Amino acid sequence: EADIYQTPRYLVIGTGKKITLECSQTMGHDKMYWYQQDPGMELHLIHYSYGVNSTEKGDLSSESTVSRIRTEHFPLTLESARPSHTSQYLCASSGTGVFNEQYFGPGTRLTVT
Amino acid sequence: RKEVEQDPGPFNVPEGATVAFNCTYSNSASQSFFWYRQDCRKEPKLLMSVYSSGNEDGRFTAQLNRASQYISLLIRDSKLSDSATYLCVVNVYNFNKFYFGSGTKLNVKP
Numbered sequence: 001e002a003d004i005y006q007t008p009r010y011l012v013i014g015t016g017k018k019i020t021l022e023c024s025q026t027m028g029h030d031k032m033y034w035y036q037q038d039p040g041m042e043l044h045l046i047h048y049s050y051g052v053n054s055t056e057k058g059d060l061s062s063e064s065t066v067s068r069i070r071t072e073h074f075p076l077t078l079e080s081a082r083p084s085h086t087s088q089y090l091c092a093s094s095g096t097g098v099f100n101e102q103y104f105g106p107g108t109r110l111t112v113t
Numbered sequence: 114r115k116e117v118e119q120d121p122g123p124f125n126v127p128e129g130a131t132v133a134f135n136c137t138y139s140n141s142a143s144q145s146f147f148w149y150r151q152d153c154r155k156e157p158k159l160l161m162s163v164y165s166s167g168n169e170d171g172r173f174t175a176q177l178n179r180a181s182q183y184i185s186l187l188i189r190d191s192k193l194s195d196s197a198t199y200l201c202v203v204n205v206y207n208f209n210k211f212y213f214g215s216g217t218k219l220n221v222k223p
Contacts, residue, residue: 043200045210045211048210088154101145101147104157104158107155
């Protein structure tokens, strides 16, 4: 069982609010990822990190930002939430090396009203 | 062109049937391959890694064909609990990214 955690699991928030989605892993993985997924649709990579102080934008443009100050922690922030940000946000991590698989957290289901 | 292509299905099969999914990838530099399972409104979970020589885990068999750049998953003796979306995933090591297919939906009927 993967040790990767996300909070909150569900969040309903009004337009214009600032929100931070938390993601932590206890596996010591260097690589961490944020994906966005709408119901029944495919995963889209929005941010990833190779390690502390490294972050990169993913394939899907996102208005969110991320930080990686500690190996185990990779929070995602939306400065001003909009209804178009309503989605499921999935955090994942993987170790170094070619054959290290990715492990996912349970996700945060965000609704912006 | 997408990095990873999968038939979206759905595949509707009776219990006990054998079903096979295929997936193709476009980057010949791809180095590691996986099948994930995703239940409705849940996170993807690793089903199995796919090794060059092929590998089996109980009722599940995965094969890799590097020359043709495709990966397959065979499920024997399907159970109702196998109903889910199966995601083909490819890792291109130099890019530190995992590329996901859009998933193949499986419905196993009684």
